[in-house]
Amino acid sequence: xxxxxxxxxxxxxxxxxxxxxxPPLSDAVLSERLAQGDRWAREAVFRKYVAAVWGLALRLMGxxxxxxxxxxxxxxxxxxxxRQARERRVLRGWLIGVAVQHARRRLEHRRMLRLLxxxxxxxxxxxxxxxxxxxxxxxxxxxxxxxxxxDRMTPRRRIAWxxxxxxxxxxDEVASYCACSLATATxxxxxxxxxxxxxxxxxxxxxx
Amino acid sequence: xxxxxxxxxxxxxxxxxxxxxxxxWQGAQSPLEPTWKRKRLQLTAAACLAAAVFxxxxxx
Numbered sequence: 001x002x003x004x005x006x007x008x009x010x011x012x013x014x015x016x017x018x019x020x021x022x023p024p025l026s027d028a029v030l031s032e033r034l035a036q037g038d039r040w041a042r043e044a045v046f047r048k049y050v051a052a053v054w055g056l057a058l059r060l061m062g063x064x065x066x067x068x069x070x071x072x073x074x075x076x077x078x079x080x081x082x083r084q085a086r087e088r089r090v091l092r093g094w095l096i097g098v099a100v101q102h103a104r105r106r107l108e109h110r111r112m113l114r115l116l117x118x119x120x121x122x123x124x125x126x127x128x129x130x131x132x133x134x135x136x137x138x139x140x141x142x143x144x145x146x147x148x149x150x151d152r153m154t155p156r157r158r159i160a161w162x163x164x165x166x167x168x169x170x171x172d173e174v175a176s177y178c179a180c181s182l183a184t185a186t187x188x189x190x191x192x193x194x195x196x197x198x199x200x201x202x203x204x205x206x207x208x
Numbered sequence: 209x210x211x212x213x214x215x216x217x218x219x220x221x222x223x224x225x226x227x228x229x230x231x232x233w234q235g236a237q238s239p240l241e242p243t244w245k246r247k248r249l250q251l252t253a254a255a256c257l258a259a260a261v262f263x264x265x266x267x268x
Contacts, residue, residue, distance in 0.1 A: 043233075046233060046236065050229065051224060054224045058220065059220045059221075068228060068231070068232060072231075075232065075236035076235065079236055
C-alpha cells in the first residue's frame with residue numbers, strides 16, 4: 001500500500017482528542033488576577049459579563065446606541081480601576097453598580113436636552129417601539145406604553161423601577177445600585193409603580 | 209388587558225453581535241478622559257455661554 005494512503009487511513013482511525021474545556025474561573029480568582037494587571041483576566045471578565053451588562057443597559061436606556069455607550073463606559077471604568085477589583089470580590093455587583101451610574105448620567109443628560117428642547121425627533125431608535133412593531137395585539141401596545149411612561153420619569157425613578165420590575169432585583173439591591181437609602185428606593189419605586197399601574201397591569205416581582 | 213410578566217428581561221432583550229462586541233471591547237481599552245479635563249471643558253463652555261449672553265445684553 002502506498003505511504004500516502006497509509007497516512008490518510010491512520011488519520012481517519014485516530015480522530016483528534018477533544019480539547020477539555022477549562023472550568024470557568026471564580027470571581028475571586030478573576031478579581032485577584034485583574035488587580036495584578038493580568039491582560040488575560042481583563043478579557044475574561046469582559047467575555048464573562050458583557051452579555052449581562054448589555055442586557056441591563058439595553059433595558060435601562062431603551063435604545064441600542066446609548067446602551068452600547070453605557071457598556072463601553074462601564075468596562076472602561078472597571079478595567080481602568082482594576083486595582084479596586086481586589087476589594088470588590090463580587091464582580092457582577094460591581095459591574096452592575098457602575099453600569100447603573102453611567103446609565104443614570106446619560107438619562108439625566110437626555111432629560112436635560114429634552115427640557116431644553118433639543119430632543120432628537122427620530123423616535124425609531126426606541127427599543128420598545130421597535131419591539132412593539134414586531135409583536136401583535138395588546139402586548140405590543142403595553143410595551144409601547146411602557147416605553148412612553150418610562151421616558152417621562154426622572155432617571156432615578158426609571159432606573160429603580162427597571163431594576164425592580166424588569167431585572168427582578170430586591171429592594172435592598174435597588175437601593176444599593178442606585179446609591180440611595182432603602183427609604184428613598186421604596187419611595188421612588190412606589191411612585192413609579194403607581195404611574196405604571198395606572199396604565200398597565202404588571203405582575204409583581206417575587207423576591208428570591 | 210394582559211399582565212406583563214416580571215422580570216421583563218426576556219421581552220426586552222436581544223443578543224450582542226460580534227461586531228458590537230469588538231467595538232465595545234476596543235472602546236473599553238482606550239484610557240478614560242481624566243475628570244479634571246472634562247471639568248475644564250465644562251467650565252470653558254459655561255464661560256463662553258456667559259460671555260455670549262453678556263455681549264447680547266450689551267448689544268440689546
